[in-house]
Amino acid sequence: MNSEQLAALRTPEGVKALATAAELAGGDPLAAAAALRGSGVPADLAAAALTQAELRRRAVGKFGADADRMFFTRAGLEQATRSAVASRRAARLRAAGARTLADLGCGIGADAIAAARAGIEVYAVEADPGTAMVAAANAEVLGLAGITVVTGDATAADLSGVDAVFCDPARRREGRRVFDPAAYSPPWDFVAALPERVPRTVLKLAPGIDHGLVPPGAEAEWVSVRGEVVEAAFWCGPLAEVPRRSTLLGVAELTGSGEAKAPVGAVGPYLYDPDGAVVRAHLVAEFAAAVGGHLADPEIAYVYADTPAPTPYARCLKIEEVLPFSLKRLRALLRARGVGRLEILKRGSALEPERLRRDLRLAGPAAASLVLTRVAGAPTALVCEPV
Template structure:
């Protein structure tokens, strides 16, 4: 809080804007030296430089908006991307929601989406510093947004039409793909789920959340952005779509596609390797809708336990990345390197599934040379490890 106070003054904000984003070590070192030369105390310098560094990192998620925002390190890592927050907000708006309680608002990423679409927002966070950062980020919306430092469980929800919940993980160190049990969230999902059962709610969780703990009457939507599976959202009440219990939302650049179903899709059979290999989006895999995508591609799996599809038809889909298979190559490093050099491949994208392979270490060991490019899949079919050389198919 002392660091935040050092920034939240007219002079502190002026200096922060003058610094601009600090993206490199050299830029940071020069900024520290300049600020110390100008007579600023070490704590103020640390506060300003930390925020400038976070603004540089925040640009990857918030774009140009980051230059006018404040961040906490954890808040930036956990915040919802604006392109995703906008879609959440649109669902609330389309359901006729006028006032939203954002419980666990973090630095305000989702509240920015709600307020940006004209909704009134009550934004709440249990951490004092995070709540103060959210208040700064949401200040442009004036009286349309109220920010409180409070526990979600203690908030009076009178006058609220729906709630958005982003429970924090109690256990530090989990990445986005790690499985986190219901008991490891704050507020506890033992409180969150009953609240969602009696009102309209959206609940943001990690994409690896245990499917067995998903309430039966909730719509579960997994979301992938530019190849990364970023979150699972459970919708209840008027926010849940009729007949939809499983959904995979895939966002790549400006393109947005979604596949929905009343439940898990029936699996397809494994089949011999065909002319094409398809890598389903992570959201499709998590939602267990691979079967529906495979049938649209006239494809089967390469192995019952491996989430790669193969087909002979020259079909692709927004829910997969498609590749034309060139060859099956040796798996062992030395003969594999020899085969790649013979093909003049110097740029190699390496993907793996079902095998213990470090793509970065393998690339170094291959010592590639050449002007050609390709993709190498290292995976397993039955009890056999395979290396498949392929080329991307534009969709």
């Protein structure tokens, strides 16, 4: 996306091309391009409109109805915060007294939009000119006057006039994910020092971030949406409320120290598979205590209990069979049970589920869940059914 393309899309002709492209999105791209060009739309505008229509279609899951009015880049949409997550964060910032926010690395503006809607004035900085242009356009089309977007280096931003900072460092380079925090943009040494400059600082990071990087005294939160862990967030200074938090968005929150150890015992009749946010936040011990459960291996985050209990934090399975892993024995057992449909879960196993599925040569009308794990260090197979 460059300035000429964005400007063209915002003309009456561009708006009409976008509307037509939206009707064609999701179908054959070559046929869609031919149809647009056949209606008199210039080739360059047709390509830009079709790209935006496809990105808008993909963005609905993150932005809902706003997606139909917003503009996107591929990389910007990939890293953008879901609107529900951003709105929750903005509400928490506002409740904590934030009135002016520096959004460093604002991308296409997802978090800036949520903050402005929460009544926070936003100074947004984005290094990439094209992405900054898209963020400014999104603020305009959504009618948000409280957002100022500038193109610049986040490390040089003047933070003297804000009372809170949000930073979502770029974690992609040339289309590939960056896993080394030192290679983030802006780099980790700058990001980690932000709470020293502005105590009310929130850092959005990848879910796999090392717990060792949590700033002293900060709250580390992992957020999942419908079972998918979507981000980690470090709440610093006066924003920190607890050491660790796992948030199942719109469902429940579990908090704790992140340092407790769950008891270890034998495999019980019921198995709980905790939500990824609970596991990432190191709150498995707190969850186990809530259901009266324990681990069967101190390194594996499956929780076992004597009775099932309703909980938003995990799936519950009833264990029907427990056996040391053996392909031959497992195949015979599943054949005897007539299992033709098999869900395969695993933690602590190097086996590839789809290859195992082929090797099992399943046949029959019954369904089951297979859990591949370790018990006291030994490879183990659990044949289960969902509760």
